[in-house]
Amino acid sequence: MITATNLHKTYGKVTALNDLSFSVNDGEIFGVIGPDGSGKTTLFRILASLLLPDSGSAGINGWDLVKDFRKIRCIIGYMPGRFSLYPDLSVEENLKFFATVFNTTLEENYPLIKDIYQQIEPFKKRRAGALSGGMKQKLALSCALIHKPGVLILDEPTTGVDPVSRKEFWDMLERLKSEGITVLVSTAYMDEASLCDRIALMREGSFIATDTPQNIINRYTETLWTVQTENLSASLHDLRAHPKVKTCFAFGNEHHVTVQPDLPVAGLQYYLKEKGYSKVQINVTTPTVEDCFMALTSET
Numbered sequence: 001m002i003t004a005t006n007l008h009k010t011y012g013k014v015t016a017l018n019d020l021s022f023s024v025n026d027g028e029i030f031g032v033i034g035p036d037g038s039g040k041t042t043l044f045r046i047l048a049s050l051l052l053p054d055s056g057s058a059g060i061n062g063w064d065l066v067k068d069f070r071k072i073r074c075i076i077g078y079m080p081g082r083f084s085l086y087p088d089l090s091v092e093e094n095l096k097f098f099a100t101v102f103n104t105t106l107e108e109n110y111p112l113i114k115d116i117y118q119q120i121e122p123f124k125k126r127r128a129g130a131l132s133g134g135m136k137q138k139l140a141l142s143c144a145l146i147h148k149p150g151v152l153i154l155d156e157p158t159t160g161v162d163p164v165s166r167k168e169f170w171d172m173l174e175r176l177k178s179e180g181i182t183v184l185v186s187t188a189y190m191d192e193a194s195l196c197d198r199i200a201l202m203r204e205g206s207f208i209a210t211d212t213p214q215n216i217i218n219r220y221t222e223t224l225w226t227v228q229t230e231n232l233s234a235s236l237h238d239l240r241a242h243p244k245v246k247t248c249f250a251f252g253n254e255h256h257v258t259v260q261p262d263l264p265v266a267g268l269q270y271y272l273k274e275k276g277y278s279k280v281q282i283n284v285t286t287p288t289v290e291d292c293f294m295a296l297t298s299e300t
């Protein structure tokens, strides 16, 4: 179990963590989801005992993060956001190095990393620096697991990784969860939220919502429309200028729009036609975690 109480961290005038309190249950996949600069890395570095908070406390499996940092380092596996391996060592040498640091061997813990490592084993003589993004990530995860940690702390493990490797990575996390490993993972990809048991939406050093992905979506009370036009950037501007449009955000090749209750679909259709758009499609849609994040952000 991970517990954090009133964690606070500033860098000069920047408040990176603002009295953050939360807990992660044993065997849970807990996702911290927030844009760049929201404080995810600062939080994860503190929980990995690599950075001290200005105030507040945290613990893992009953051990205090400051007092018992040596113990903590043995029971966690930490995968930093940036490539953390030795680029000039081969795949196999990296793994052996991490195993030695933790006084273990690759053979001893092979069953835990087998599923992941087997995918990169054909390249075990290749320099880590010459691997693809997805393979680097699998090697980094294998290295983080080599000492059989009970808790995995993964800082943006899928950033810059192709969609197929991202999917494979999340499948691996599910398997590790089934082995009883607790996973704390951060991501800037909102679509990964549904793969977590619980998520925290993070903004400016605070969690603005913490719950299961479905409960967060259930709290969304607006009627949400998708609007497609032949000119997305111009229509973003025009939709936002409508006095009865509450919010309008670009989502891929369409806009997600909420409006005052007295504006019917036909009213918005007419408005866009008057503005010169000829290919307008408006549909009701179900909200995603990203819509909830945008709504929570625009409220404050």
Ligand SMILES: Nc1ncnc2c1ncn2[C@@H]1O[C@H](COP(=O)(O)OP(=O)(O)OP(=O)(O)O)[C@@H](O)[C@H]1O
Binding pocket: 011, 014, 015, 016, 034, 035, 036, 037, 038, 039, 040, 041, 042, 043, 156
């Ligand atoms: N060493 C530092 N010195 C000064 N400011 C920092 C430092 N590290 C982080 N910050 C600032 O603290 C805030 C939180 O940064 P942090 O890296 O924790 O967020 P993040 O959500 O992990 O973002 P990213 O994904 O971009 O790393 C940001 O405003 C960032 O600019």
